[in-house]
Amino acid sequence: MTEHLVTQFDTDLNEIRSKLLEMGGKVEKMIHDSMKALVERNTELAESTIEYDHEINRLEVEIDELCLEALVQRQPAARDLRFITMAMKIDTDLERIGDKCRNIAKRARELNELPPLKPYIDLPQMADLAAAMVNDALTAFVRWDDQLAYTVCHRDDEVNLLNEQIQGELLTFMIKDPGTITRAIKINAIARHLERIADHATNVAEMVIFMVKGKDVRHLGIDPK
Amino acid sequence: MNSKLKLDQLNIHFGAAQAVKNVSLDFPANTVTAIIGPSGCGKSTVLRSINRMHDLTPSARVTGRVLLDDADIYDRKVDPVAVRRRIGMVFQKANPFPAMTIYDNVISGYKLNGRVKKAEMDEIVESSLKRVALWDEVKDRLKTSAMALSGGQQQRLCIARTVAVQPEVILMDEPCSALDPIATLKIEELIDELKEQYTVVIVTHNMQQAARVSDFTAFLYLGELIEFDVTKKIFTNPAKSQTEDYITGRFG
């Protein structure tokens, strides 16, 4: 794509883009760290992850400001308009992912105080899947790659499946031994958070598709082309 | 939607230079269509062909058809004067008749044609000025010179003068380019109201204005029609890369 006549506009758009990437990278780190804090029973890491959410919130505010400024100054149209408005929506989703990670870290902190219920196997797998979805959605955003965005949307089903699996497993624990209920509920919450993270990643991917194609694919059932 | 006005394979030459190339466009009735494009793309030239203004330029040659209600206004049997009574025009710079009062300006379309009944004049003047939301501002000084009005008021007066003769189509050639933002907004609001009764075609340099006031947008570049679509589509997701480059400020 050729440059704008006003090169400052290109600079502004690039800044929004790199800030969003930075935010995405930090969100991914939070997903991994919160999971690590849980699996390795590392309360210190859980604490620092909870703190880290401020970074994400700060970036959201900064990106929104940059977008508003660009809207006011440049009155963008077409792809620029779609890029900026979608950037404003994407950063909201990323911020929500940050909140979920914060909640996961809080639950991890609590679980670390209790004896382990069972080794965590499905949860880290779920977290890896969700983190990869976030990563790919942002890559699709930066590269204007709608095909990659479509794959992200499709992967949401895998995460949902894992979530259901974990819930069933936890239910058996609780029925067998009511003493596990406290821990099972917390673990269940973590699984639900991860599922929500994947949903947010899907939202981001849908926005990328709109940004690239100018076509709204939300609430339609995803279908490439 | 039935089209009020239709351009069919319109070509316009000035001497040897071709200003407009094979433009075909449909203007549906009671809509606002914006024509955008960089300077010199032929947008004003297209607009002026619609009420045969090029007849006055000896070097201009218009070929193709301009259909108003399916009748070609360039047909040999058609009188350009009759065409212009049905297709009014508002110009870039407000051009009230300087030697006339506000009242006379509004009624000028009748007076200059020498066909006006005294009794009807007051009514036409009042309704036309109300139509453009100028009545309250000037009703106490109808008999004073039109030149004392502000730029925005003068432009609204010119629109009142145009609607007074009850045309079917109103052409606007960058009607706000000489106005301040507030006066511009007033005219834009007016354009939105005008489409209830008239079919409006507006040429504008201001893309935000096109996005605000029009239902359809045509993008012209180097005399050719690049894209014509619903305005929202043009400004959020144009089909042609040239349109995209122009409206996003990548050339111009």
Next chain:
Amino acid sequence: MITYALRRRLTNHLMTILMVGAALAVMAPLGIIFVHILKMGASSLSMDFFTQIPKPTGESGGGMANGLAGSALMIGLASCFGLPIGILGAVYLTEFGGTRFATAIRFSADVLAGIPSIITGMVAYTLLVVPMKGFSALAGAVALALIMIPIVLRTTEEQLKMVPGTLREASLALGVPFWRTSLKVTLVSARSGIITGVLLSIARIAGETAPLLFTALGNQFWSRKLTEPMAAIPLQIFNFAISPYEDWHRLAWAGALVLVVIMFTLNLTARYFGRNRH
């Protein structure tokens, strides 16, 4: 440095003095003429001047009433011939100015404006006086009209050209036919400028003497017929000034004063209309 500054100041003063001098040199003749005519003419000016016709030689008193009336009549008649031709010709030139014919008209008007007025008088003499077998007011008016036409034509054309094209377009866009637009919009918009041109052309012909010598000839008495010789102020001034009688000299001065005042008024009025333009 000081010498340079000094020289610059001296040059400055010198140039200022020269320019003021030049300006005075322009105004001085007008002042001298006006003062002189006022001095010579005012004493001879009385009500009689405006009411009486010249007395026969030897008798004192008398006026130039017949001359005033004759001038007014011939100027009016010349305007009737000259103004429509000049103004409509100018409309033609502005609306269809691109053609070779229009260029020819413009060139002819410029040449006509440059022709000495005595020659115009001779033309009117050949065209009207000879076939009609006698000097006449009509021939005088035609000669004056011939002088008037190029002036009115060119000034009007200049004024019409200054009317913005957008006004013409505004009118046409209202469905007003071309010819109505020319007459009712373009011409009307330029009217103050055109009035200026018309007044200046009247001022010009009011003082013309030479073309009347061969045409209206002059008349010592009242004359009401256009086919007969008629008096005119410039003619009377001319005739009386070259006469040997002191009394007639005084009448000539009074006539000159009246003529100058009329010219002055016409010019001022013309300026007023000229300034009033938007």
